[in-house]
Amino acid sequence: VAFVSSKSAKYKLKTPLFILAPMDDVTDTVFRRVVSDCAAPDLAITEFVNVDGLNSAGKQALMPKLSLKLDKTPVIAQLWGKNPDNFFKATKEVIKLGFSGVDINFGCPDKTIVKNGCCSAYILPENRAVAVEIIKSVQKAADGKLPVSVKTRLGFNEVDFSWHELLLKQKLDMLIIHGRTKKEMSKVPADWQKIAEIRRLRDRISPKTLIIGNGDVVDRAHGQQLIDKHGLDGVMIGRGVLTNPFAFSEEADGIWDQMKKQAKLQLFARHVDMFEQTWQKGERRFETLKKFAKLYVNGFDGASSLRGEIMTKKSAAELIDFLKSSPD
Numbered sequence: 001v002a003f004v005s006s007k008s009a010k011y012k013l014k015t016p017l018f019i020l021a022p023m024d025d026v027t028d029t030v031f032r033r034v035v036s037d038c039a040a041p042d043l044a045i046t047e048f049v050n051v052d053g054l055n056s057a058g059k060q061a062l063m064p065k066l067s068l069k070l071d072k073t074p075v076i077a078q079l080w081g082k083n084p085d086n087f088f089k090a091t092k093e094v095i096k097l098g099f100s101g102v103d104i105n106f107g108c109p110d111k112t113i114v115k116n117g118c119c120s121a122y123i124l125p126e127n128r129a130v131a132v133e134i135i136k137s138v139q140k141a142a143d144g145k146l147p148v149s150v151k152t153r154l155g156f157n158e159v160d161f162s163w164h165e166l167l168l169k170q171k172l173d174m175l176i177i178h179g180r181t182k183k184e185m186s187k188v189p190a191d192w193q194k195i196a197e198i199r200r201l202r203d204r205i206s207p208k209t210l211i212i213g214n215g216d217v218v219d220r221a222h223g224q225q226l227i228d229k230h231g232l233d234g235v236m237i238g239r240g241v242l243t244n245p246f247a248f249s250e251e252a253d254g255i256w257d258q259m260k261k262q263a264k265l266q267l268f269a270r271h272v273d274m275f276e277q278t279w280q281k282g283e284r285r286f287e288t289l290k291k292f293a294k295l296y297v298n299g300f301d302g303a304s305s306l307r308g309e310i311m312t313k314k315s316a317a318e319l320i321d322f323l324k325s326s327p328d
Ligand SMILES: Cc1cc2nc3c(=O)[nH]c(=O)nc-3n(C[C@H](O)[C@H](O)[C@H](O)COP(=O)(O)O)c2cc1C
Pocket: 021, 022, 023, 024, 025, 026, 046, 047, 048, 078, 105, 107, 108, 151, 178, 214, 215, 216, 217, 236, 237, 238, 239, 240
């Protein structure tokens, strides 16, 4: 099965798809490269990028989120915002930049964003007319050249399949479902039975739309089980790569668990080095790298105190020196 209808086939991918989730301040072009060098996903998605910001004086500050500098696998740009015309313009820009698709964020539960009527707020009935307008704007701009997808949740306060019915009527190329409501944030386990329910709706309403499940998938093998059980076209993995950068590996799990301290620190040093090379003008703050200590500096004796020391480092060079000189 091709990812996109032949009309818009810029590239074709076979399902099932294993997709790296968008994570703001985490999955930039550098970390996407780290993950794909460990074990590549079929597709990745950028951090969410605000279309209204892209059409303002603040545009330059957002452009690093749309960098493809180090990417080797196809990347979809994720957009969020308010104004359908700005979604149109942003989609045109994304096509020029060389992305492999456009995804619309109708799922983020952030309080301020929702208050402003964006992201998961579009699930609310009173905002759905604008949601449809946004989809139509993006589809018009994509003009069959790029696949258009939506990433959303099960509902706002309650599970609400009328939302997914409406989305499926828009003939999206792909619908990504995070198996929780907005209200649930990330506090309860993702409900894959409900994701399967949406897949059945898809069979009836829009058979060509791919359904991707998301929420708590730890690695490829786990994802494959969920795909088989629920008849899905793929899964998306987010936090799984923050405990195992080899989460997309086809081999049985355990690569990362068995890796020794020095190999883990070396991978961290490589990440920091690529970060430094890529963001030479300070486009991204060095401090954002520190959250990765939990990933790389873990699962060996003395990891916790080493992480404590890492928190005191003030620059990429200092951190790399430290990582490279740490004794066995
Ligand atoms: C730090 C962080 C940042 C995130 N940023 C985004 C984002 O920019 N866009 C988006 O659609 N989802 C975002 N998410 C949600 C994830 O893409 C994903 O839906 C969620 O983490 C559940 O999947 P998981 O259990 O595999 O992590 C973010 C999640 C985390 C943990």
